[in-house]
Amino acid sequence: MDAFTTHTGTAAPLRRSNVDTDQIIPAEYLKRITRTGFEDGLFSAWRKNEPDFVLNQPQYADASILVAGPDFGTGSSREHAVWALLDGGFRAVISPRFGDIFRNNSTKAGLLTVLLPQADVEALWQAIEAGPALQVTVDLQARQVRYGSTSIAFEVDDYTRWRLLEGLDDVGLTERHLADVEAFEATRPSWLPKVQPALPA
Amino acid sequence: MPKTLAEKVYDAHVVRSAEGEPDLLYIDLHLVHEVTSPQAFDGLRAAGRTVRHPELTMATEDHNVPTLDILSPIADPVSRAQVEALRKNAAEFGIRLAPMGDRDQGIVHVIGPQLGLTQPGMTIVCGDSHTSTHGAFGALAFGIGTSEVEHVLATQTLPQYRPRQMAVTVDGELSPGVSAKDVILAVIAEIGTGGGQGHVIEYRGSAIEALSMEARMTICNMSIEAGARAGLIAPDQTTLDFLAGRPHAPQGADWDAAVEYWTTLRTDEGAVFDREVHIDAASLTPYVTWGTNPGQGLPIGASVPDPAQIPDENERHAAESALAYMGLTAGTPLREIEVDTVFLGSCTNGRIEDLRVAAALLKGKHVDANTRMLVVPGSVGVKQQAEAEGLDQVFLDAGAEWRGAGCSMCLGMNPDQLQPGERSASTSNRNFQGRQGKGGRTHLVSPAVAAATALTGRLTAPADLTDVPAIAGA
Ligand code: SF4
Numbered sequence: 001m002d003a004f005t006t007h008t009g010t011a012a013p014l015r016r017s018n019v020d021t022d023q024i025i026p027a028e029y030l031k032r033i034t035r036t037g038f039e040d041g042l043f044s045a046w047r048k049n050e051p052d053f054v055l056n057q058p059q060y061a062d063a064s065i066l067v068a069g070p071d072f073g074t075g076s077s078r079e080h081a082v083w084a085l086l087d088g089g090f091r092a093v094i095s096p097r098f099g100d101i102f103r104n105n106s107t108k109a110g111l112l113t114v115l116l117p118q119a120d121v122e123a124l125w126q127a128i129e130a131g132p133a134l135q136v137t138v139d140l141q142a143r144q145v146r147y148g149s150t151s152i153a154f155e156v157d158d159y160t161r162w163r164l165l166e167g168l169d170d171v172g173l174t175e176r177h178l179a180d181v182e183a184f185e186a187t188r189p190s191w192l193p194k195v196q197p198a199l200p201a
Numbered sequence: 202m203p204k205t206l207a208e209k210v211y212d213a214h215v216v217r218s219a220e221g222e223p224d225l226l227y228i229d230l231h232l233v234h235e236v237t238s239p240q241a242f243d244g245l246r247a248a249g250r251t252v253r254h255p256e257l258t259m260a261t262e263d264h265n266v267p268t269l270d271i272l273s274p275i276a277d278p279v280s281r282a283q284v285e286a287l288r289k290n291a292a293e294f295g296i297r298l299a300p301m302g303d304r305d306q307g308i309v310h311v312i313g314p315q316l317g318l319t320q321p322g323m324t325i326v327c328g329d330s331h332t333s334t335h336g337a338f339g340a341l342a343f344g345i346g347t348s349e350v351e352h353v354l355a356t357q358t359l360p361q362y363r364p365r366q367m368a369v370t371v372d373g374e375l376s377p378g379v380s381a382k383d384v385i386l387a388v389i390a391e392i393g394t395g396g397g398q399g400h401v402i403e404y405r406g407s408a409i410e411a412l413s414m415e416a417r418m419t420i421c422n423m424s425i426e427a428g429a430r431a432g433l434i435a436p437d438q439t440t441l442d443f444l445a446g447r448p449h450a451p452q453g454a455d456w457d458a459a460v461e462y463w464t465t466l467r468t469d470e471g472a473v474f475d476r477e478v479h480i481d482a483a484s485l486t487p488y489v490t491w492g493t494n495p496g497q498g499l500p501i502g503a504s505v506p507d508p509a510q511i512p513d514e515n516e517r518h519a520a521e522s523a524l525a526y527m528g529l530t531a532g533t534p535l536r537e538i539e540v541d542t543v544f545l546g547s548c549t550n551g552r553i554e555d556l557r558v559a560a561a562l563l564k565g566k567h568v569d570a571n572t573r574m575l576v577v578p579g580s581v582g583v584k585q586q587a588e589a590e591g592l593d594q595v596f597l598d599a600g601a602e603w604r605g606a607g608c609s610m611c612l613g614m615n616p617d618q619l620q621p622g623e624r625s626a627s628t629s630n631r632n633f634q635g636r637q638g639k640g641g642r643t644h645l646v647s648p649a650v651a652a653a654t655a656l657t658g659r660l661t662a663p664a665d666l667t668d669v670p671a672i673a674g675a
Pocket of ligand 1: 263264308309310329331547548549607608611612629630
């Protein structure tokens with residue numbers, strides 16, 4: 001995955017709560033077996049059916065930071081939601097609360113999810129709407145969101161931050177601890193189920 | 202220190218823990234389906250990795266499968282390619298796959314328990330958020346994304362942070378016609394779709410203990426709709442009775458050893474939950490959703506809410522756009538809402554008991570003339586059992602459609618979809634915009650409400666069915 005250190009760009013105000021992953025990318029786009037090329041599915045129903053949907057407005061067409069209401073990314077575990085946001089040009093999403101699996105997925109794929117209190121999100125929405133060209137910086141190094149003269153600290157655990165800053169993938173990290181995995185496996189009770197060999201019909 | 206059930210299962214699977222890093226958790230069972238796995242297998246191939254434990258991995262075809270004509274090639278080329286990718290990957294990496302036509306095929310969360318692969322105290326993952334279903338057995342089971350699927354395939358482990366603990370206690374007795382689905386819809390309406398975020402929910406209390414395994418699965422299934430990643434219930438005699446004799450359940454001395462361990466799997470006296478919620482079972486009536494997220498539900502006797510009365514601004518906007526999408530007017534009694542389609546199925550309510558409940562209400566009656574009813578068993582096993590009991594004939598006589606096993610209209614990746622503007626009463630778990638087909642409108646209901654609704658053509662509780670005529674001669 002690509003490393004994330006700091007990113008500056010324009011932002012889109014998505015004034016909606018409970019944006020589930022079915023809205024981020026509907027099921028019909030999940031049939032693909034590649035890991036890229038999901039931009040056409042991104043918010044496709046809203047882009048198609050709602051002319052004034054925020055991403056249909058030209059001033060937000062190039063936004064690379066999405067600022068959403070609470071409970072963004074709830075529902076289905078589809079990592080395609082993260083891939084669609086990345087393919088659609090987003091590097092970071094800011095929200096007061098994220099769905100757990102979405103947040104996990106984002107850290108695996110290099111999309112930064114930033115938790116900010118609702119009041120800060122509201123202020124940011126207003127600032128963007130007052131000037132859509134506003135440059136917003138999401139700085140993972142300094143753990144800050146900055147725009148104009150405003151600077152807001154956000155929390156991210158050290159380990160996730162390190163992985164994102166370095167662009168490290170988890171499988172390689174876990175493989176360093178293979179001896180621990182083998183030691184654990186030696187202690188597993190023998191009655192735990194195995195899928196194979198297949199049972200007689 | 203006293204521990205919760207979830208903490209016990211978690212602690213028993215920690216392979217490695219180090220300050221400032223996530224724990225490395227061992228995974229006992231990995232379930233795989235065609236939608237969230239192809240990119241993970243590609244990742245393995247690209248890195249030259251293998252599947253560490255093919256014998257702890259089970260794959261099935263469920264999301265894309267047509268429910269008619271399942272032995273012909275899938276008509277949609279993109280769906281077909283996805284299913285074929287799974288077949289190729291399973292063969293290449295040595296994984297047991299239950300393809301269409303196989304006796305074990307079905308929705309991933311229905312076949313695990315059915316085969317006895319889901320057992321108390323295990324860690325179970327799947328690239329699917331409703332993996333929480335398996336928590337009904339006292340397993341720690343949760344959904345993961347595709348990158349994590351790849352990680353589990355390669356290492357049989359997952360980096361995890363210790364979840365917070367929530368208890369939802371449901372005491373008392375459920376009234377007739379009120380089911381597990383109504384309990385969980387009420388819980389979600391109470392705590393909201395983000396209420397369980399970061400938590401594992403343990404369901405407890407006398408009303409939960411009285412439930413069958415099927416009903417417990419319905420409750421744990423929808424933990425994710427309350428924002429929690431996992432839900433679980435302590436194993437008891439009901440759990441053991443369900444498991445005994447299943448194909449993959451331990452036998453003989455192994456069974457005794459397993460049972461001895463399983464009986465330790467309960468929350469200790471004095472264990473601390475980060476959050477507790479109490480529900481009085483006797484106060485519950487059938488619940489239905491009116492909006493576009495599962496938290497937007499009400500007792501069936503209520504009316505469509507008026508957004509203007511909702512104080513929270515976010516909630517108010519959400520309600521306004523939900524009503525616009527759903528084509529509903531504030532103040533309309535929920536019982537007056539007419540539906541085009543009734544869907545009985547999914548990993549929430551596609552098990553044998555769900556079909557029995559619906560069949561009992563439909564027996565000798567006919568589905569409303571303007572309503573179609575789709576009955577989709579959760580697995581081939583459920584289908585065969587239902588046919589052995591003659592339930593298929595009850596559904597067919599009532600004018601419902603009896604289909605093959607799969608996810609079907611729960612998410613419409615196969616041809617079973619709502620048309621734009623169509624409205625369904627559905628026993629599935631998500632009423633999101635477009636979930637059952639573009640522009641489709643979904644009301645989540647229990648199997649009993651689904652059957653009652655099919656008979657009248659509008660949202661109906663089973664207790665309302667006093668004047669539906671029986672079919673002449675039946
Ligand atoms: S039945 Fe629905 S919720 Fe369950 S696994 Fe299938 S698509 Fe997902």
